[in-house]
Amino acid sequence: MKAVSIKNLVKKLSNLGLESLGNLYTKNNIPKTEQIGELCNVLLSLKGEASSIALAEEIISAYTKFSAEEKTEFFQYLETGIGTDLNTIELAISEFLANRTQDAVQAVHKASESPRLELFRALNMASMGTQALISMRADIINALPSNPGLSVVENDLLDLFRSWFNRGFLEIRRIDWETPAVVLEKLIEYESVHEIMGWPDLRRRLEDDRRCFGFFHPVMPYEPLIFVEVALTNEISSNVSDLIKQEVNKNKNSSYNTAIFYSINNCLKGLRGVSFGNLLIKQVVEQLERENSSIKTYSTLSPLPKFSSWLKTELANINFLGTESKDRIAALLEKPVADQLENSELKKDLLGLCAYYLLKVKSRGKPACPVARFHLGNGATLGKINWLADESENGLNQSAGIMVNYIYDQSTLAHNHERYGQEYAIVCSADVRQLLPA
Amino acid sequence: MKAVSIKNLVKKLSNLGLESLGNLYTKNNIPKTEQIGELCNVLLSLKGEASSIALAEEIISAYTKFSAEEKTEFFQYLETGIGTDLNTIELAISEFLANRTQDAVQAVHKASESPRLELFRALNMASMGTQALISMRADIINALPSNPGLSVVENDLLDLFRSWFNRGFLEIRRIDWETPAVVLEKLIEYESVHEIMGWPDLRRRLEDDRRCFGFFHPVMPYEPLIFVEVALTNEISSNVSDLIKQEVNKNKNSSYNTAIFYSINNCLKGLRGVSFGNLLIKQVVEQLERENSSIKTYSTLSPLPKFSSWLKTELANINFLGTESKDRIAALLEKPVADQLENSELKKDLLGLCAYYLLKVKSRGKPACPVARFHLGNGATLGKINWLADESENGLNQSAGIMVNYIYDQSTLAHNHERYGQEYAIVCSADVRQLLPA
Amino acid sequence: MKAVSIKNLVKKLSNLGLESLGNLYTKNNIPKTEQIGELCNVLLSLKGEASSIALAEEIISAYTKFSAEEKTEFFQYLETGIGTDLNTIELAISEFLANRTQDAVQAVHKASESPRLELFRALNMASMGTQALISMRADIINALPSNPGLSVVENDLLDLFRSWFNRGFLEIRRIDWETPAVVLEKLIEYESVHEIMGWPDLRRRLEDDRRCFGFFHPVMPYEPLIFVEVALTNEISSNVSDLIKQEVNKNKNSSYNTAIFYSINNCLKGLRGVSFGNLLIKQVVEQLERENSSIKTYSTLSPLPKFSSWLKTELANINFLGTESKDRIAALLEKPVADQLENSELKKDLLGLCAYYLLKVKSRGKPACPVARFHLGNGATLGKINWLADESENGLNQSAGIMVNYIYDQSTLAHNHERYGQEYAIVCSADVRQLLPA
Amino acid sequence: MKAVSIKNLVKKLSNLGLESLGNLYTKNNIPKTEQIGELCNVLLSLKGEASSIALAEEIISAYTKFSAEEKTEFFQYLETGIGTDLNTIELAISEFLANRTQDAVQAVHKASESPRLELFRALNMASMGTQALISMRADIINALPSNPGLSVVENDLLDLFRSWFNRGFLEIRRIDWETPAVVLEKLIEYESVHEIMGWPDLRRRLEDDRRCFGFFHPVMPYEPLIFVEVALTNEISSNVSDLIKQEVNKNKNSSYNTAIFYSINNCLKGLRGVSFGNLLIKQVVEQLERENSSIKTYSTLSPLPKFSSWLKTELANINFLGTESKDRIAALLEKPVADQLENSELKKDLLGLCAYYLLKVKSRGKPACPVARFHLGNGATLGKINWLADESENGLNQSAGIMVNYIYDQSTLAHNHERYGQEYAIVCSADVRQLLPA
DSSP: OOHHHHHHHHHHHHHTTOHHHHHHTTOTTSOHHHHHHHHHHHHHHHTTOTHHHHHHHHHHHHHHTOOHHHHHHHHHHHHHHSOOOHHHHHHHHHHHHHHOOHHHHHHHHHHTSOHHHHHHHHHTTSTTHHHHHHHHHHHHHHHGGGOGGGHHHHHHHHHHHHHHTOGGGOEEEEOOTTSBHHHHHHHHHHOOSSOOOHHHHHHHTTSTTEEEEEEEOTTOTTOOSEEEEEEEESSOOOOHHHHHHOOOOOOTTOOOSEEEEEEEEEOOGGGTTOOOHHHHHHHHHHHHHHHOTTOOEEEEOBOOTTHHHHHHHHGGGOOSSOHHHHHHHHHHHHSOOGGGGGOHHHHHHHHHHHHHHHHHOEETTEESOHHHHHHHHTTOEEEEEETTOOOSHHHHHHHTTOEEEEEOOHHHHHHHHHHHHHHOOOOBOHHHHHHSOO | OOHHHHHHHHHHHHHTTOHHHHHHTTOTTSOHHHHHHHHHHHHHHHTTOTHHHHHHHHHHHHHHTOOHHHHHHHHHHHHHHSOOOHHHHHHHHHHHHHHOOHHHHHHHHHHTSOHHHHHHHHHTTSTTHHHHHHHHHHHHHHHGGGOGGGHHHHHHHHHHHHHHTOGGGOEEEEOOTTSBHHHHHHHHHHOOSSOOOHHHHHHHTTSTTEEEEEEEOTTOTTOOSEEEEEEEESSOOOOHHHHHHOOOOOOTTOOOSEEEEEEEEEOOGGGTTOOOHHHHHHHHHHHHHHHOTTOOEEEEOBOOTTHHHHHHHHGGGOOSSOHHHHHHHHHHHHSOOGGGGGOHHHHHHHHHHHHHHHHHOEETTEESOHHHHHHHHTTOEEEEEETTOOOSHHHHHHHTTOEEEEEOOHHHHHHHHHHHHHHOOOOBOHHHHHHSOO | OOHHHHHHHHHHHHHTTOHHHHHHTTOTTSOHHHHHHHHHHHHHHHTTOTHHHHHHHHHHHHHHTOOHHHHHHHHHHHHHHSOOOHHHHHHHHHHHHHHOOHHHHHHHHHHTSOHHHHHHHHHTTSTTHHHHHHHHHHHHHHHGGGOGGGHHHHHHHHHHHHHHTOGGGOEEEEOOTTSBHHHHHHHHHHOOSSOOOHHHHHHHTTSTTEEEEEEEOTTOTTOOSEEEEEEEESSOOOOHHHHHHOOOOOOTTOOOSEEEEEEEEEOOGGGTTOOOHHHHHHHHHHHHHHHOTTOOEEEEOBOOTTHHHHHHHHGGGOOSSOHHHHHHHHHHHHSOOGGGGGOHHHHHHHHHHHHHHHHHOEETTEESOHHHHHHHHTTOEEEEEETTOOOSHHHHHHHTTOEEEEEOOHHHHHHHHHHHHHHOOOOBOHHHHHHSOO | OOHHHHHHHHHHHHHTTOHHHHHHTTOTTSOHHHHHHHHHHHHHHHTTOTHHHHHHHHHHHHHHTOOHHHHHHHHHIIIIISOOOHHHHHHHHHHHHHHOOHHHHHHHHHHTSOHHHHHHHHHTTSTTHHHHHHHHHHHHHHHGGGOGGGHHHHHHHHHHHHHHTOGGGOEEEEOOTTSBHHHHHHHHHHOOSSOOOHHHHHHHTTSTTEEEEEEEOTTOTTOOSEEEEEEEESSOOOOHHHHHHOOOOOOTTOOOSEEEEEEEEEOOGGGTTOOOHHHHHHHHHHHHHHHOTTOOEEEEOBOOTTHHHHHHHHGGGOOSSOHHHHHHHHHHHHSOOGGGGGOHHHHHHHHHHHHHHHHHOEETTEESOHHHHHHHHTTOEEEEEETTOOOSHHHHHHHTTOEEEEEOOHHHHHHHHHHHHHHOOOOBOHHHHHHSOO
16 A cells, blocks of 8 residues: 555545544554554444445455555554453453342453454445455464464454354355356365366366355355365265266266265365354255265265374384384385385284274374364264275375275264264274274 | 143254253153253253254244243243353453453453353254344343343343344345335335335335335345335425325436435344444435436435424423413324414424424433434434424324425535534534524 | 427437438328338348347337327238238249249248248347237237238237247246235236235235246246146135135145145236146146145136026027926026025036036037136046035126036046047046936 | 167157057167157147147157267158148148238248248257257258258258247346356357367456356356457457457456457357347447446457458459569468568558458458458448457468457447448448558
8 A cells, every 4th residue: 555545545534524533644654554553443433334334445455455564563453452441341340240240241241342343343344344354364364373462363353253154144055067167266276185176177076976065155155165075976985086087977867875075175264263064064965865865875085184194203102013014104104105005014004003093092082183073073983994095195195095984874973973072982883993903 | 832842852852862961851840941941051062063953943943932921931041041150250350350461351251251142143053043033132122121131131132133234244125016025015014104005005115216225134035124215206305295195207217306215114123223224324325326317315304203292391391482382382282183283373383393302402412303313423414394294193293294304415424424423513404593493 | 109209210210320211201291100110111121130129129119109099000001011022922832833842832931921020020129029019919909800900910929929938938937925026916917717806815825825836938027927826725625715715724834635726817918829828737736746745636626617608598408407497597697696506406407507518518529618628638637516616706607606626637637638639538527427417 | 769768758658648659669660760750740749738848858858869870860851751731732822822812821821831840849848948959950950961951951940040049038148257167168169269278268358357248048048149258458459369368457447448359159050040249249339338438449359261262262363463472472371370471561462452352352242251241231340450460370371360350339330331231331441441452
């Protein structure tokens, strides 16, 4: 934002009837981020009057033109320049300590609310305001490591988003070849589990024997929040590369008995911490059941993103493997190439280690594997561990090419879910249990 | 809800994997409102898991079948049974008092948040959940007079609605004869300023020389939140009855120079306190400007809902009127019929009183007339006071048939708005000022 | 169209680059209908160039302002002023007579095509052109009795409409309370079997236990071409007045076993002769089957619009009734009031006559009753004849209050349809057959 | 279609109540194309009854599975097996020759109508029927060279399509990045003037400084019939390669003064002969004028597809060029590579020849260049001839890289159009005229 556009802003401000304040900002010795910060205070003072919208547009437009440094300065302003009034909160606290009524609690809650929340609500009134706030939070997340103090600002936004992106406001939509290109290109952008290699690959993933569903918020109709990719097949897939490369089944009337959830992706960094995944999977299962009575099995084909790194750290401490085995594994971890996986001893050892990792290795009581935590927490069953299931470089690096099927079985889902909730109990198939080393 | 449906509920609960809790509710000696209340606690404990949706549906479905008494019992449960944990808040407060950081403020804010908010967010996940919560708040508002303690519950809902019904999430939509009937019948239901006498009257208000716009929230596409009715004319209307009865202008190409905002109505009692009106009027002005370059004047034709009742109380204290005048006015207030308004003395006195009421009578510094407060606060100009402008029974009772034009003039709106904001300054035309008694 | 608008037209024409022709029409001694007729010739000469659209708009706009007399003059112009070139057709005929090839047939067909078809296709390019042509044909139908020569013009339009309103271009749409009011008011306007008494009656016919479906053409999204009204019940209704007055079934989850088609109405006079009814009924049956698996019986509750008038003419010739019976019937026909229908002799005689009328009375081999022809032709079964089924004035006048159920049974529909097609065979229930007089 | 599916067909036929006919087709010695042909006769005999739809679906489904040979056999069946009844037409002709009334003309027209038209109308009732008929005509066009007799069938379809694809039934739609991918991929498929090299190239053509519009028919919402590509610029582009490669103008608020129509493509071979192009260009001009008041110039950047081939044939006969010039040109035609175009003598000669070709070379009175015929016929002005304007292989081969700007100027369009219509007058700029050799 150059001097001239500050002038422009002042002019617009004066059109909003805010001359007196506006005049301040012509003094060029005040940094522009601070000026915009001050405008935020003006916005707060307008208390939702109609002119707020125009001012919110100004602020957001100025923000989007900021450099990374300016953004950080602006966030620091938000952190320190727009804080709660300590007097008010102390007053409310005294009142609470005196009589502990619900009214007093409510008063404490109100007094301790960050005015930033009100500011963000005002900014949301601008057109594309919600999108702007989401990318503002993404920017803050990026700035956090070197500015840990910004976490209070980031938390305020998270609070708002949890409320605004309530499942009751979201729509589930099928994504297919009739979907606008502007949405489809986002699948290419956001697919991080199994990269989409351009439009022909994308199109293949949207053919008649595939399904893709996403959650959308009505104010951002072209922005998927999360999406899941499903393959309709006639067996539980054990190899994701094959699944992705598979020829299209041209027989329109063929009936499938299995749905494989092979990829699920959150899209917007700015919505990190607002969870949609468990709801999406269950709703897609329900939708497919309605549409496709022939489908009897719902399974994922899931990665083990932390398996290799766990192995690297813990291999030495594993006491059920001999030196020879460990050396073989260490060599593989060093240089994970598909050729080495031909070795049947290695296969036996690694599958055993994988079963051990999934069933026995815990972090704060829960499975150490984050993907396992997610699906088991949803009530899925750990169904099968697949050897040579993902031969991509990423797959070999992360988990020596191993992938896992988690089964979503409606008849046991709720019960598993409850047991997991109570004691982090893991329900798994006999096949998997047999892989466990003695 | 009969015993049998409790059983049904328990069965459904056990389908959700919640047997252990579910079993509790088969004991018939626990009142059902309390049982549903307990289910609310279960819902809270699920923390947004997929099964929450089904449970939320159950609770809302049970709620809608409650009698008024049961609803009140349920609200009382929400008031007292689902409260903040005082220990947690005390802990957070100690921490805050010890070091007064922003993190500590945020912790206090979080600890003092009513778990009802989380509960309402969970209920919102049910289909039609938002509508259910809105009518829940309307029910609470109705129950408040005899249960003042419920205000904490009502406040919690208001907090949520202020955030959810942020202008950024609303759509402005034109309402006309191509609008679904299910929306149109709501205009008939909610129009309380100038009653719509059935479908032919409604249709007349949606003809080519009329405009109607409303705000809608995307999850309730058939539910206007607020709507405004506008007449396109070639003069500033001074009589609303004429305006409503006026024949349709059949000449499609005629150009209008004036837009009269003759009615604005909030629709949902459950959204009381969430304000949309100022935003709607200004956006409609902008929309009409874009669409209709010939329109130069934007004016309301507004009621004075409290004028007569103010007169009744204060007439005796007015010192600029003689006894004769006061007697005439008192007679009219006693029996407000149109015939009496022929008297030119009465007319002169009442118009003077009305100017006085609008310009001089204040309540906490602001104009006593709520309609004046609204439009002047928006930056409108008090343009004209009209005699014999609303001869309906209601019009005669409320304001002796007088109505007011507030002018929305883009060139002065912002400036007026600011002056009103600073000192409640009222900008009015010379015509109105001349009516003021010496 | 006044002189001044002719001038206007000429000016517009000259904007279209048609000055030379345009000049002709400033001579005021040429009647305006003829002038517009000449413009039609200009339009034809443009052969679909882009300027055709503007000219078509002009002609249609002029037409809509014509008085009834002017319209007839204009039609006469179309009849005589825009005819086939006889030379061309004779040439094509000679060619055909010489060698009888398919090419020659095609040439004869082309040469004998009325240029009016091309004209109407050109007019259709105007916005709302299709609607204008449909109402033009309605106007011609009205003018036909006194201008039988216009039937060639009317036939040309019918030819076009048969092609344009091909079922492949129509959409079936459910009509309910979420339908735009502009469509709903047309139901009130076009319902001629069982009059809709205002909006509350309309709304009742669109409640959860009712269905209404119509065919629409995409260029006229607010204009139903035909619609059918269906009641979901738990028995085959025998009385239409009861059906229409019936309270709404508030229990949303109730399942129905019967669908009663109680009214079907063509909407646009200008589309007379383009038939949609048989297709609509069968598609609605299919749609309800998909949506509502509990419905097992599909039946009409149909009027006998010509029964009384047939009786009046033929009663004397009926030889299976005694004098007393005939006198009773004659008295009723004279003054058809509900009271008289209490007489059980009369009931027996009339039901017998009705069965006789439906099963035995023919017109050119087919049933004399047009409603019977329609439903039996579709393959329906004559299921039941109902006494005191329509006590409206219209019902008493047309058919002494008798109505008929035709059953649409998918398992026999095709077979019945074929038999009717081959020999006008009527499939009827034993109940009806028993009513037949010996 | 194998024996088994014939059986299937017969079974379906018998479900339609058509056993007696169906039985015929179990005899395997009747070729299946003839069997399907016979079914067409059955379809005709149904005269639009509801069962027609199911039968139409069968026929179209069978057709789509035909090999190319079977399709041709089927067309031959349509040519010879479903013809006009000569007796009927002779009778109508006698009647006409006897009294030459309009009724008689109409009767001749009716009698000479090919029953194939009725058949195609019946087939159109199937879902996707219109698409099937369009591709049927494309198949016939492909088969025509070796089966010239099929032209009668092809003509029948063309007749229907001219009526069905009347401009009044088409929608103009903007195509941009929010358009469904299924439509966008058709642009890639159908763009034949300036090939679209994959999705990134497509996306660039749909950015903010580009426009694309197409005509669509409501029954084929994903099938553009014709589309035009427009670039918004600040000068009349003289080089199409630059235009296509140009960087996106990221400044959203920039205003353009020129719209360049650089590509227009018909999409469906089966609609050949149904013209949309002139209407589309003029409507896009109008739409851009409404949307973008800053645009003052509307110009094409058009190819000369036949220039080189004309040169090859006629160069020897040109008398205003010397031998040296002709040799240079002949060498270029032999091997059209961009390097040679550096020669300024060659440039001068070729631009002169091009002006001569456009202004003086005629075919049946009209310009020999088909693109010139199209735009000049629309009333455009021949504005500029551009050297080195299309350096693609195609551009060099067809027209030595030369391209032409035709200017669409609203103020002269109608007048030019009329003059062209009367005497094929070509309106051109002084620049172009100066290029003409003496």
